[in-house]
Amino acid sequence: MAEGCDHSSCEAFEYKLVLHRGFKLISGIHSPEVVDQIHNFEIQDSDVFVITYPKSGTIWLQQILRLMEVKGDVTATNDQLNSECIPWMELIKSEQQFVSAPSPRIHVSHLPYKFMPFGLKQKKGKVIYVARNPKDVLVSYFHFHKYANMLETPKDFDDFFEKFMKGNVFGDCWFEHVKSWCSHKDEMNFLYITYEEMIKDLRSVVEKIASFLGKNLTPQQLNNVVEQSTFKIMKNNPQANYQHIPDILLNHKLGSFMRKGTVGDWKTCFTEAQNERFDKVYQQKMKDVPLTFIWDMSELITP
Ligand code: A3P
Numbered sequence: 001m002a003e004g005c006d007h008s009s010c011e012a013f014e015y016k017l018v019l020h021r022g023f024k025l026i027s028g029i030h031s032p033e034v035v036d037q038i039h040n041f042e043i044q045d046s047d048v049f050v051i052t053y054p055k056s057g058t059i060w061l062q063q064i065l066r067l068m069e070v071k072g073d074v075t076a077t078n079d080q081l082n083s084e085c086i087p088w089m090e091l092i093k094s095e096q097q098f099v100s101a102p103s104p105r106i107h108v109s110h111l112p113y114k115f116m117p118f119g120l121k122q123k124k125g126k127v128i129y130v131a132r133n134p135k136d137v138l139v140s141y142f143h144f145h146k147y148a149n150m151l152e153t154p155k156d157f158d159d160f161f162e163k164f165m166k167g168n169v170f171g172d173c174w175f176e177h178v179k180s181w182c183s184h185k186d187e188m189n190f191l192y193i194t195y196e197e198m199i200k201d202l203r204s205v206v207e208k209i210a211s212f213l214g215k216n217l218t219p220q221q222l223n224n225v226v227e228q229s230t231f232k233i234m235k236n237n238p239q240a241n242y243q244h245i246p247d248i249l250l251n252h253k254l255g256s257f258m259r260k261g262t263v264g265d266w267k268t269c270f271t272e273a274q275n276e277r278f279d280k281v282y283q284q285k286m287k288d289v290p291l292t293f294i295w296d297m298s299e300l301i302t303p
Pocket of ligand 1: 052053054055056057058059060136139140141143229230231232234257258259260261262265
């Protein structure tokens with residue numbers, strides 16, 4: 001979400017959310033023309049798409065999938081950034097760039113289902129959807145807005161809370177994002193995982209992903225993937241932690257992609273009234289959706 005801008009020398013450039021076919025893109029970062037081409041990209045069975053609403057652990061999946069490709073050997077990842085090896089679908093410059101990427105082509109994306117390659121519906125390629133409880137998404141996104149120069153700085157938490165509830169952010173409405181992808185899951189080769197289950201038991205999620213992608217890793221190689229994908233290790237790994245993003249886009253003095261990496265941080269920001277309101281909206285919007293979320297660390301501890 002934070003790369004691919006052509007304005008690194010243009011201090012005065014103003015990034016704005018612009019509505020394109022019912023979805024807000026960031027002007028100067030995303031090109032509507034390129035986003036529209038994605039639908040027709042030809043998909044191969046080996047293609048993998050990691051789909052997330054912002055702040056749901058995209059960077060985490062980039063690290064896990066990158067390490068899986070090199071069978072857990074972190075030294076083999078030193079030459080290139082994860083975001084270059086597993087780029088953003090919405091930042092691709094042309095179909096040629098997509099076509100010529102080395103196989104397996106692995107991409108991440110925040111785009112809603114309607115923009116994604118048509119071939120996915122014919123069960124070509126694979127989709128991994130990562131969901132995170134939306135209260136923690138909201139808080140993580142609030143902090144992100146404070147240091148992301150391409151996003152409007154919120155006046156305060158209340159201001160951002162309103163924006164998020166209205167879907168007035170890049171990614172639009174969290175509820176619509178998760179619903180749009182999950183309601184089409186049977187049309188695709190689709191794996192649904194949550195941020196919270198990764199926090200609870202990273203090893204079993206890594207195994208699940210490896211099996212979904214048909215990767216044969218030894219137990220030791222799987223251990224290496226898990227060990228190199230912990231919050232602490234990733235925070236200090238420049239290949240993985242997005243610290244390379246230029247200051248014009250992210251003010252690294254004010255924040256970090258690898259911020260807290262926990263479950264239940266929303267409790268430090270939500271007022272009781274905001275929590276009640278959120279719960280009401282959640283119940284209404286998710287009433288027909290068979291998904292459950294973990295909202296607090298205490299729910300992760302098995303007695
Ligand atoms: P917080 O801001 O709550 O800490 P994305 O890549 O989609 O923008 O997601 C970023 C969020 O994922 C941040 O959440 C970040 O800390 C968290 N994250 C990334 N890697 C993680 C890891 N290895 N363990 C736990 N959380 C991780």
